[in-house]
Amino acid sequence: MSKKVVMSGSEAIAEAVKLCRPKVLPMYPITPSTLVPERLSDFVFNGEMDAEMIHVESEHSAASALFGAYATGVRAFTASASNGIALMHEILPIISSARFPAVMSVANRTISGPINIWNDHSDAMSERDQGWVQFYCESSQEAFDTIIMAYKLAEKENVSLPVMVCIDGFALSHVYEPVQIEDQNKVDAFLPAYKPKVFLDPKEPKSFGPIASPNSFFEFHEQEQIAMEEALKEIPKVNAEFKSKFGRGHGNGLIELIEMKDAKYAIIANGTSVGTARVVVEQLRKKGKKVGLIKLKTFRPFPAEEIKKACKGLKALGIIDRHVSLGSEGAITLDVKSALKDEKAKVEGFISGLGGRDIDTKRLEKVFETLEKGGKGFWLK
C-alpha cells in the first residue's frame, strides 16, 4: 500500500531502489551517502529485497562490479559521494561507453582537499563529461521519484545511458521530511522487469569493453552524444508518464520555472538551494519585484534550448554554482553562457556554498540586488 512516511533523503532513495528491484548492489559506504547502503543492507538481510549485496573493497571496485552486473543482464545500483566518486572516475566512462543503464545515487559532498565532508557539487560536476545523465533533487520526495524515473529513462532503447541521481549531502541526505512511498504494483507497472537483448551468455559468446582504435573510437563516442540528445527528448516524456501514474512531476523533468512569465531578473539554481530561492522569490514578488527562478533538475544532457526559451524577457540572470572549475567559472555558468550567447540577458556566475557554506536567503537576496544594479557575479561567501 502507498504510504506517507517521515524519512531522510538517503532513506527515500533506498526505499525507491527497493521498489525498482535491482539484483546486484555493489556498495562501499562514504559520508554522507552511507545511509543508502545501510538501509539497502537491512532490506537484503530482512529478505525484503531479492538482491546480492557485494561488500566491495573500494568505490573503484563498486563501479567495476556495477559494470560486471550489467554485463550479465541484470538491473543494479550503487551509491557514493565525494572522493568515492573520484575513485570511480576511471570506470564511469567505461560503464557509459558500454551503454549500460546503471543508476547511482550521489550524496553531493565536496572533493577534498582540504578535507571536508560537507556539501557542494564538485564531486558530480567533475564527472559531467563521462556520459552519465545527471539529475539534481530538491526534496526527499523528488529523490524518491527521480530514482524510479532514472531507471525508466536509462533503460529506454534509444538512451541506454547510466544516470546519477544527486542529492545534497546533509542538506538533503540527512534531512527528514514526509515522503510518499508508492505501492510496489504501481512501480512495477511503470518500470517493468529489465530484459536486455545483449548480455553475457555462454550460448552466444560476446565481448564487452573491447579496444577501439582510431578507426572506431570516434564513432562510439558520437553514439553516446546522440544518446544524450535522445535523453533530452525522453526526459520530459518520462516525467509526464510518471506524473500521470503517480500524480507528481518535477517541472518538465529538465527544468522548472517559478515566476518566470514576466520576470526581468532571475536566478538558476539546482539541488536544495532551489527551496531557499523559492522563498526569496516569493518575498521579493510581494515587494513588487519582477524576479523569477529556474530550477535546473537535469544538468546532463544540458537543456540549453529550454533555458534559452525561459530567459527571453530577462535583463539579467544569476547562476548559483556550487562548484567552480578552478581557473575558469562554475560549470552551470559556462553552459548557460554558451546557451544564451545570442540573447539579451546578462549572465553572471555566483560561486556559492563551497565545502558546506550556507546558501541562505540573505545571500540570494544579494544576488538579486546585484543583478538589478547591473553588477558582476562574485563569490558568494
Place this chain on the structure above:
Amino acid sequence: MVEKKEKLVFNKGAVIHEPGSTKKYKTGDWRTFKPSIDHSKCIKCGKCWANCPDAAIYKDKDGNFQINYDYCKGCLICEKECPVKWITHKVEEK
C-alpha cells in the same frame, strides 16, 4: 576489432557479437623493419622460432622456418639470434 578491408560495424556499446574476432586483427602493419630468412643457407636450428616474442615464426610442412608477416612486428630478435647470420632485414616499404 575488424580487418581493415571489412566494413566497420559500430554495435551499440562496442559489443562484439562474434567470438574470436581478435584473429581478424592483423598487427603486422606496425612493422618498420622486415626480416627475411635465406632458406638456401638456413641450418634449421629453430632459434628464430624459439625466440620470436610474437610467435610469428612457424615451421612449414617441408621443415623450413617461415615468417608470418601478418603478425611480425619487425623487432629483429630473430636476426640477432640467428647463429649463421642468414636472417637479414630491409626497411618496410608501405
